[in-house]
Amino acid sequence: MRALLVALAIASYTFVLLPILIVVVTAFSASEFFAFPPKGLSLRWFEAFFASDSMRGAFARSLQIATISAVLATILGTMAALVIARRKGWIVNLVQSAFLAPLIFPAIVLGLSLLIFYKRIGGVPEFIGLIIAHSVLGLPFVVRSVTSSLLAVDPALEEAGQSLKASPVDVFRFVVMPLIWPGMLAGGIFAFILSLGELNTALFLTGPGVTTLPIEIFSYLQFQGGQLVIAAASAIQVFMIIAIVLVAERLIGLKRIVRSE
Amino acid sequence: MMTQGYSLNRQTAAAALLAPPLLFIGLFFIVPLINLFWVSLHGASSSELFGANLTGDNYYRILTDSFYHTIILRTLWAGMTILLLCLVLGYATAYVIAPLPPRTRLILLLLLVAPLMVSNVIRAYGWIAILGRQGVVNSLLRSTGLIDGPLLLLNSFEAVAFGLMTILLPYMVVSIVNALNAIDRQYSEAAQSLKANPVRTFIYVIWPLSSPGVASGMLLVFLLTLSAYVTITLLGGPRMKLLVSLVFDSVTAFRWPFAAALSFTLLTLALLVAGLILAVLRPARVQGRG
Amino acid sequence: MINATEPAVRLSHVTKRFGQAVAVDRLSLDIPDGSFFSLLGPSGCGKTTSLRMIAGFETPDEGDVFIRSQNVTRIVPHKRDFAMVFQNFALFPHMSVAENVAFGLKMIGIGRAEREQRARDALSMVRLPQFADRYPKQLSGGQQQRVAIARAIVMRPAVLLLDEPLGALDKNLREEMQVELRSLQQNLGIATVFVTHDQEEALTLSDTIAVMRDGRIEQCGTPSDVYERPINRFVATFLGASNVLRGKLINGGRHALIEAGSLSIPMEKSVGQDGDTIELAIRPERIILAPQGVQGVPAIIKAIVYKGATVSLYCDASGEERVVFVPGGHPSLTGLQTGASVVLTFDPTHAVPLRGQ
Numbered sequence: 001m002r003a004l005l006v007a008l009a010i011a012s013y014t015f016v017l018l019p020i021l022i023v024v025v026t027a028f029s030a031s032e033f034f035a036f037p038p039k040g041l042s043l044r045w046f047e048a049f050f051a052s053d054s055m056r057g058a059f060a061r062s063l064q065i066a067t068i069s070a071v072l073a074t075i076l077g078t079m080a081a082l083v084i085a086r087r088k089g090w091i092v093n094l095v096q097s098a099f100l101a102p103l104i105f106p107a108i109v110l111g112l113s114l115l116i117f118y119k120r121i122g123g124v125p126e127f128i129g130l131i132i133a134h135s136v137l138g139l140p141f142v143v144r145s146v147t148s149s150l151l152a153v154d155p156a157l158e159e160a161g162q163s164l165k166a167s168p169v170d171v172f173r174f175v176v177m178p179l180i181w182p183g184m185l186a187g188g189i190f191a192f193i194l195s196l197g198e199l200n201t202a203l204f205l206t207g208p209g210v211t212t213l214p215i216e217i218f219s220y221l222q223f224q225g226g227q228l229v230i231a232a233a234s235a236i237q238v239f240m241i242i243a244i245v246l247v248a249e250r251l252i253g254l255k256r257i258v259r260s261e
Numbered sequence: 262m263m264t265q266g267y268s269l270n271r272q273t274a275a276a277a278l279l280a281p282p283l284l285f286i287g288l289f290f291i292v293p294l295i296n297l298f299w300v301s302l303h304g305a306s307s308s309e310l311f312g313a314n315l316t317g318d319n320y321y322r323i324l325t326d327s328f329y330h331t332i333i334l335r336t337l338w339a340g341m342t343i344l345l346l347c348l349v350l351g352y353a354t355a356y357v358i359a360p361l362p363p364r365t366r367l368i369l370l371l372l373l374v375a376p377l378m379v380s381n382v383i384r385a386y387g388w389i390a391i392l393g394r395q396g397v398v399n400s401l402l403r404s405t406g407l408i409d410g411p412l413l414l415l416n417s418f419e420a421v422a423f424g425l426m427t428i429l430l431p432y433m434v435v436s437i438v439n440a441l442n443a444i445d446r447q448y449s450e451a452a453q454s455l456k457a458n459p460v461r462t463f464i465y466v467i468w469p470l471s472s473p474g475v476a477s478g479m480l481l482v483f484l485l486t487l488s489a490y491v492t493i494t495l496l497g498g499p500r501m502k503l504l505v506s507l508v509f510d511s512v513t514a515f516r517w518p519f520a521a522a523l524s525f526t527l528l529t530l531a532l533l534v535a536g537l538i539l540a541v542l543r544p545a546r547v548q549g550r551g
Numbered sequence: 552m553i554n555a556t557e558p559a560v561r562l563s564h565v566t567k568r569f570g571q572a573v574a575v576d577r578l579s580l581d582i583p584d585g586s587f588f589s590l591l592g593p594s595g596c597g598k599t600t601s602l603r604m605i606a607g608f609e610t611p612d613e614g615d616v617f618i619r620s621q622n623v624t625r626i627v628p629h630k631r632d633f634a635m636v637f638q639n640f641a642l643f644p645h646m647s648v649a650e651n652v653a654f655g656l657k658m659i660g661i662g663r664a665e666r667e668q669r670a671r672d673a674l675s676m677v678r679l680p681q682f683a684d685r686y687p688k689q690l691s692g693g694q695q696q697r698v699a700i701a702r703a704i705v706m707r708p709a710v711l712l713l714d715e716p717l718g719a720l721d722k723n724l725r726e727e728m729q730v731e732l733r734s735l736q737q738n739l740g741i742a743t744v745f746v747t748h749d750q751e752e753a754l755t756l757s758d759t760i761a762v763m764r765d766g767r768i769e770q771c772g773t774p775s776d777v778y779e780r781p782i783n784r785f786v787a788t789f790l791g792a793s794n795v796l797r798g799k800l801i802n803g804g805r806h807a808l809i810e811a812g813s814l815s816i817p818m819e820k821s822v823g824q825d826g827d828t829i830e831l832a833i834r835p836e837r838i839i840l841a842p843q844g845v846q847g848v849p850a851i852i853k854a855i856v857y858k859g860a861t862v863s864l865y866c867d868a869s870g871e872e873r874v875v876f877v878p879g880g881h882p883s884l885t886g887l888q889t890g891a892s893v894v895l896t897f898d899p900t901h902a903v904p905l906r907g908q
Binding site for chain 3 (some may be wrong): 166
Binding site (some may be wrong): 012016017018034076079083095108119168184196213221236 | 273274275277278279282283285286287290291292293294296297300305310338350351353354356357358368372373375376379380381382384385386387388389390393395396397400426427428430431434444459479481484487489490491494495505508509512515517521525527528531542551
């Protein structure tokens with residue numbers, strides 16, 4: 001019985017990791033068309049990636065949108081968490097639900113509703129529209145992460161700060177923030193990664209000439225079939241995520257990353 | 262009410278802190294949603310976003326046209342299949358991982374969670390590379406002489422179900438691992454002291470106590486299934502349409518009100534299934550209520 | 552210039568409600584400069600809430616709070632002249648001991664050199680100069696306590712607020728800290744408000760004790776005032792053990808006939824009319840076993856509890872339990888066993904008439 005469970009577990013890991021592995025390996029393929037195992041190794045597809053204007057543009061745009069929306073989500077999310085973590089009552093619960101709602105909400109519906117909303121208010125540049133959408137999606141992660149950090153900080157510490165003549169801003173700067181910055185960072189990193197790979201709102205909110213990398217890859221797959229430059233694009237994103245996770249692990253530890261899920 | 266007796270300054274400070282994020286979420290999440298519902302209650306228009314009159318036509322069409330019934334049923338069927346696959350594989354994996362020492366457990370979970378951060382489109386591409394006509398499976402089978410022509414594995418219900426399952430599995434595993442670790446080991450020891458064998462301990466003690474984790478895992482998986490447009494399109498092909506595909510098609514055709522109505526149908530479906538899951542599993546039992 | 556007669560803190564008809572419950576009810580008190588003032592009472596009596604209103608962490612619904620004659624009722628905590636020692640110390644875990652102690656000085660803009668010097672001096676005063684560079688989690692409970700005190704006194708505040716600061720320490724440490732705290736306070740001459748539910752602690756440390764119940768002050772006075780002359784049953788029984796004797800007034804209200812008529816106690820002054828019921832409190836250590844021939848209350852010994860320095864005798868006097876503390880080794884104890892009949896008596900000046908509950 002135990003053997004069966006372990007077999008199923010191994011199968012699960014294979015299913016989850018195999019597609020990514022294959023894509024990454026293919027990115028180094030020397031041949032024109034897909035073949036596994038690849039018939040030779042080369043960096044040609046990475047060169048092709050950086051040579052393609054649309055790919056490069058999409059990549060740069062993805063990074064910019066991810067950075068800005070992550071920062072926005074972190075700032076707004078921390079502000080909200082500061083209030084939610086320290087107060088009680090039905091209003092606070094309601095507010096907290098409002099902030100956590102995008103977590104469970106189908107992103108497709110969010111994307112469509114924002115698209116129509118933007119049109120109704122007269123049009124919003126795609127770049128800004130995407131930043132807003134990704135901030136909304138990233139906000140719950142920051143709120144959750146910072147709230148849980150704050151709850152671990154004894155409220156008496158804040159009162160002690162006040163008794164030592166620290167203004168509220170000083171209390172946050174010298175007492176609270178040094179203790180919650182890992183939570184802020186974890187939430188921010190999650191929002192960043194989320195934005196990098198985000199599809200469902202980007203499907204609606206990107207436009208001709210203004211796309212994100214995942215959407216660019218999607219268009220290629222839908223319309224241009226097997227060009228291996230997609231593999232390179234994908235591999236680059238995978239490497240970025242691995243790098244970020246490693247850095248995050250150094251800074252804030254494994255536990256927090258997995259718990260953020 | 263909100264707090265107990267903070268000085269005036271404290272309350273205005275709290276309001277000042279809460280206002281910007283609240284406004285942001287209100288303006289860019291709640292308002293657009295309400296607007297979407299409003300739009301869904303109108304007819305189409307060629308010049309404007311939507312027609313002038315309030316009408317329930319969109320919903321009427323969805324509810325009465327058998328085409329939409331087919332799609333909705335197919336969507337539900339896909340959801341159920343994926344749920345079942347994720348449940349079986351996910352629970353087994355969680356069961357193996359949960360008792361491991363913390364550091365090992367965390368690394369294993371990280372291995373499972375990290376792929377979630379990689380965009381779905383990349384993972385779908387990976388499955389295309391595996392299941393496609395020149396894909397890994399076919400190359401392998403052909404090179405060993407088992408088959409002559411390529412198997413058409415893609416563009417099918419099975420490919421979509423399978424591909425989605427592998428993308429959503431980690432959510433289920435993490436939920437259940439957390440739930441399993443929250444179960445005090447004294448409960449299964451008590452059951453064993455009362456002469457229950459491992460299978461019965463599982464059925465009567467572990468499974469019910471892990472039901473909150475199972476419920477939240479299932480909710481998450483189902484919700485994400487509904488939204489997974491890219492995976493469905495890439496692995497299912499142009500003829501394998503689920504509800505979310507129709508939403509996107511309507512948008513491409515600029516039929517905003519109908520797209521809106523379809524979205525709310527999607528939401529309703531999500532709520533109904535969520536209610537069903539909660540009613541069947543009754544996770545509140547474990548938390549001591551109901 | 553500090554007016555010598557002006558109180559360090561004044562609470563004036565302060566009321567605080569939480570929802571329907573009244574935590575502090577029209578409380579008024581003055582805390583003289585330089586004194587050690589304890590707020591003593593059971594949980595929920597409003598003592599901590601009152602302390603927090605002085606600090607500004609709670610705002611009164613009615614009434615005013617003054618610190619050195621300045622009305623601070625609407626002023627935020629970080630602009631009030633006080634320093635506080637918290638129940639669980641609240642030392643900043645991410646700062647060293649020295650940084651903790653210097654923190655308040657930094658907030659009010661004192662330059663680095665002066666702050667470091669003053670922090671060092673404060674740490675010397677609590678006898679922890681060598682721990683300056685350690686971190687709170689490396690310190691024992693008693694040491695953390697002293698750092699918390701150093702952090703507060705370095706501010707030279709008008710008033711020092713202590714919220715059950717010794718509650719987290721074990722018994723021996725607590726007694727040691729009590730002595731240190733008291734001598735520190737006297738050396739520095741800072742008005743101190745001390746919240747506790749431990750009556751022994753309050754008696755040991757205070758210049759003045761305010762005994763509180765249900766948001767009001769029952770009695771306010773020196774330790775010997777509240778102990779020897781409690782005004783009502785609550786104060787009598789909260790501070791130490793007490794025997795309560797009931798009886799009726801006779802002789803124009805000048806005598807109390809108590810204990811089923813067995814004893815007549817002269818009253819210092821008339822406290823009522825003939826026939827009124829009266830309650831007297833008498834401390835167990837003030838009751839003596841009457842030698843032969845002396846009038847008193849007959850009783851039967853139910854239990855003898857040996858406590859080293861004292862022996863507690865639990866007696867039954869006509870159905871009422873009476874407690875007597877006898878110094879260990881006292882001749883009246885020789886040969887005493889449970890079941891023995893004794894006669895209890897006392898010096899009438901030690902009996903205190905109680906006004907109400």
